[in-house]
Amino acid sequence: MILPAVRNPRFVTIRRGGTLTDLEHHLLALWAAACAEHVLGLFESAEPADLRPRRAVEHVRGWVRGEVTMMQARAAGGHAMAAARDLRGPARHAAFAAGQAAVVAHVAAHELGAAAYAIKAARAAAPEGEDDAAGRRECRWQREQLPDAIRELVLDDQRLRNDICWSVFDC
Numbered sequence: 001m002i003l004p005a006v007r008n009p010r011f012v013t014i015r016r017g018g019t020l021t022d023l024e025h026h027l028l029a030l031w032a033a034a035c036a037e038h039v040l041g042l043f044e045s046a047e048p049a050d051l052r053p054r055r056a057v058e059h060v061r062g063w064v065r066g067e068v069t070m071m072q073a074r075a076a077g078g079h080a081m082a083a084a085r086d087l088r089g090p091a092r093h094a095a096f097a098a099g100q101a102a103v104v105a106h107v108a109a110h111e112l113g114a115a116a117y118a119i120k121a122a123r124a125a126a127p128e129g130e131d132d133a134a135g136r137r138e139c140r141w142q143r144e145q146l147p148d149a150i151r152e153l154v155l156d157d158q159r160l161r162n163d164i165c166w167s168v169f170d171c
Contacts (some may be wrong), residue, residue, distance in 0.1 A: 008160070024149065078099065112169075122134045
Protein backbone atom coordinates (compact mmCIF):
# COMPACT_ATOMS: atom_id res chain seq x y z
CA MET A 1 0.00 0.00 0.00
CA ILE A 2 1.61 3.24 -1.08
CA LEU A 3 -1.41 5.52 -1.23
CA PRO A 4 -2.95 7.09 1.87
CA ALA A 5 -6.54 6.34 2.82
CA VAL A 6 -7.41 10.02 2.32
CA ARG A 7 -6.13 11.79 -0.78
CA ASN A 8 -3.91 14.78 -0.17
CA PRO A 9 -5.35 17.75 -2.10
CA ARG A 10 -1.80 18.83 -2.93
CA PHE A 11 -1.65 15.80 -5.25
CA VAL A 12 -5.03 16.40 -6.85
CA THR A 13 -5.10 18.68 -9.88
CA ILE A 14 -6.78 22.06 -9.64
CA ARG A 15 -9.48 21.03 -12.13
CA ARG A 16 -10.39 18.14 -9.80
CA GLY A 17 -10.60 20.35 -6.71
CA GLY A 18 -7.03 20.09 -5.45
CA THR A 19 -4.07 22.45 -5.63
CA LEU A 20 -1.71 20.60 -8.00
CA THR A 21 -0.90 22.52 -11.17
CA ASP A 22 -0.36 20.79 -14.50
CA LEU A 23 3.30 21.82 -14.40
CA GLU A 24 3.75 20.21 -10.98
CA HIS A 25 1.93 17.08 -12.16
CA HIS A 26 4.23 16.83 -15.16
CA LEU A 27 7.33 17.37 -13.02
CA LEU A 28 6.17 14.64 -10.63
CA ALA A 29 5.70 12.28 -13.58
CA LEU A 30 9.14 13.04 -14.99
CA TRP A 31 10.78 12.60 -11.60
CA ALA A 32 8.99 9.28 -11.09
CA ALA A 33 10.14 8.17 -14.56
CA ALA A 34 13.73 9.07 -13.69
CA CYS A 35 13.51 7.09 -10.44
CA ALA A 36 12.15 4.04 -12.25
CA GLU A 37 14.57 4.27 -15.13
CA HIS A 38 17.51 4.45 -12.73
CA VAL A 39 16.86 0.83 -11.69
CA LEU A 40 15.21 -0.44 -14.88
CA GLY A 41 18.34 -2.36 -15.83
CA LEU A 42 17.68 -4.68 -12.89
CA PHE A 43 14.50 -5.82 -14.62
CA GLU A 44 15.94 -5.79 -18.13
CA SER A 45 18.91 -7.95 -17.15
CA ALA A 46 16.52 -10.58 -15.77
CA GLU A 47 13.89 -10.30 -18.53
CA PRO A 48 15.60 -8.78 -21.60
CA ALA A 49 12.76 -9.64 -24.00
CA ASP A 50 10.01 -8.07 -21.87
CA LEU A 51 9.62 -4.44 -22.88
CA ARG A 52 6.58 -3.62 -20.73
CA PRO A 53 8.39 -1.71 -17.95
CA ARG A 54 10.50 0.26 -20.46
CA ARG A 55 7.35 1.13 -22.40
CA ALA A 56 5.68 2.32 -19.19
CA VAL A 57 8.50 4.78 -18.55
CA GLU A 58 8.35 5.92 -22.18
CA HIS A 59 4.57 6.32 -21.97
CA VAL A 60 4.61 8.59 -18.94
CA ARG A 61 7.20 10.79 -20.61
CA GLY A 62 5.03 10.78 -23.73
CA TRP A 63 2.07 11.82 -21.59
CA VAL A 64 4.04 14.82 -20.34
CA ARG A 65 4.81 15.80 -23.95
CA GLY A 66 1.14 15.41 -24.92
CA GLU A 67 1.85 12.45 -27.22
CA VAL A 68 0.18 9.80 -25.05
CA THR A 69 -3.18 9.97 -23.30
CA MET A 70 -3.56 9.48 -19.59
CA MET A 71 -5.43 6.24 -20.27
CA GLN A 72 -2.58 4.92 -22.44
CA ALA A 73 0.00 5.78 -19.79
CA ARG A 74 -2.14 4.18 -17.08
CA ALA A 75 -2.58 1.02 -19.16
CA ALA A 76 1.17 0.84 -19.79
CA GLY A 77 1.69 1.10 -16.04
CA GLY A 78 -0.64 -1.84 -15.48
CA HIS A 79 1.27 -3.89 -18.05
CA ALA A 80 4.57 -3.09 -16.33
CA MET A 81 3.17 -4.19 -12.99
CA ALA A 82 1.91 -7.40 -14.62
CA ALA A 83 5.48 -8.04 -15.76
CA ALA A 84 6.48 -8.06 -12.08
CA ARG A 85 3.96 -10.65 -10.92
CA ASP A 86 5.97 -13.84 -11.36
CA LEU A 87 9.32 -12.31 -10.40
CA ARG A 88 11.12 -11.83 -7.11
CA GLY A 89 13.81 -9.52 -5.89
CA PRO A 90 15.26 -6.53 -7.73
CA ALA A 91 13.65 -7.31 -11.09
CA ARG A 92 10.19 -7.40 -9.50
CA HIS A 93 10.69 -4.10 -7.66
CA ALA A 94 12.12 -2.41 -10.76
CA ALA A 95 9.09 -3.43 -12.84
CA PHE A 96 6.76 -2.14 -10.12
CA ALA A 97 8.72 1.15 -10.07
CA ALA A 98 8.13 1.54 -13.82
CA GLY A 99 4.45 0.73 -13.44
CA GLN A 100 4.03 3.21 -10.61
CA ALA A 101 5.80 5.89 -12.65
CA ALA A 102 3.41 5.44 -15.56
CA VAL A 103 0.29 5.70 -13.44
CA VAL A 104 1.40 9.09 -12.11
CA ALA A 105 -0.35 10.37 -15.24
CA HIS A 106 -3.60 9.18 -13.64
CA VAL A 107 -2.93 9.75 -9.93
CA ALA A 108 -0.04 12.06 -9.10
CA ALA A 109 0.47 10.52 -5.66
CA HIS A 110 1.92 7.39 -7.28
CA GLU A 111 5.16 9.36 -7.59
CA LEU A 112 6.27 7.93 -4.25
CA GLY A 113 5.44 4.42 -5.39
CA ALA A 114 7.94 4.73 -8.23
CA ALA A 115 10.57 6.09 -5.86
CA ALA A 116 9.90 3.55 -3.09
CA TYR A 117 9.99 0.55 -5.43
CA ALA A 118 13.21 1.85 -6.99
CA ILE A 119 14.78 2.01 -3.53
CA LYS A 120 13.53 -1.50 -2.81
CA ALA A 121 15.09 -2.66 -6.09
CA ALA A 122 18.43 -1.08 -5.20
CA ARG A 123 18.34 -2.69 -1.76
CA ALA A 124 17.46 -6.10 -3.18
CA ALA A 125 20.29 -5.90 -5.74
CA ALA A 126 22.93 -5.00 -3.16
CA PRO A 127 25.40 -7.54 -1.82
CA GLU A 128 24.47 -9.12 1.49
CA GLY A 129 24.84 -6.67 4.35
CA GLU A 130 24.93 -3.63 2.07
CA ASP A 131 21.21 -3.32 1.40
CA ASP A 132 20.54 -0.45 3.81
CA ALA A 133 23.46 1.59 2.46
CA ALA A 134 22.34 0.92 -1.13
CA GLY A 135 18.82 2.06 -0.27
CA ARG A 136 20.10 5.27 1.31
CA ARG A 137 22.30 5.97 -1.74
CA GLU A 138 19.32 5.46 -4.07
CA CYS A 139 17.14 7.71 -1.91
CA ARG A 140 19.77 10.46 -1.94
CA TRP A 141 20.21 10.10 -5.72
CA GLN A 142 16.46 10.49 -6.17
CA ARG A 143 16.40 13.61 -4.03
CA GLU A 144 19.21 15.09 -6.12
CA GLN A 145 16.98 14.68 -9.19
CA LEU A 146 14.07 16.65 -7.71
CA PRO A 147 13.30 19.88 -9.55
CA ASP A 148 13.10 22.88 -7.22
CA ALA A 149 9.45 23.44 -8.17
CA ILE A 150 8.36 20.14 -6.53
CA ARG A 151 11.17 19.53 -4.04
CA GLU A 152 9.32 20.54 -0.88
CA LEU A 153 6.11 18.88 -2.05
CA VAL A 154 7.86 15.53 -2.54
CA LEU A 155 10.01 15.74 0.60
CA ASP A 156 6.92 16.51 2.67
CA ASP A 157 5.07 13.65 1.01
CA GLN A 158 7.96 11.34 1.89
CA ARG A 159 7.75 12.40 5.53
CA LEU A 160 3.98 11.89 5.61
CA ARG A 161 3.92 8.55 3.81
CA ASN A 162 7.23 7.00 4.83
CA ASP A 163 5.52 4.48 7.10
CA ILE A 164 3.23 3.14 4.37
CA CYS A 165 6.16 3.09 1.90
CA TRP A 166 8.18 0.59 3.92
CA SER A 167 10.17 3.38 5.63
CA VAL A 168 12.49 3.62 2.63
CA PHE A 169 12.78 7.41 2.72
CA ASP A 170 15.00 7.54 5.83
CA CYS A 171 18.09 8.69 3.97
